[in-house]
Amino acid sequence: MADRTDGDNGAGGLEVALIAGHARAVPGETIFYAVRVTNTGSLAACNVCISDTLSGDSACIPGLAAGESVAVPLRHLIPASAPPGARVGEVIARADGAAPGAATYSIVVTSA
16 A cells, blocks of 8 residues: 655644555455544644545544644555455545645455
């Protein structure tokens, strides 16, 4: 899994980084991974929700103080019918009072 970060606007921006996960999977496999969400701004971020656009998995936390970070576990079930090849997803963090942040990732699906 590879990552990039966005959303640091200096006034309550969120940064998202993948901190664990698998780069390869087989159809029917569930992979578990984690993302670190950091409030890089000088304001609190409230109602922080993290969602994976590919798997649909999501998690919410009440908030992050300025400079605070938290690791959030997520999971991704590779559909049993998934053909071999790369699957690209994005994890997005949104919050009240903060610019959103995102990280992209890819998983290579191999034959079972």
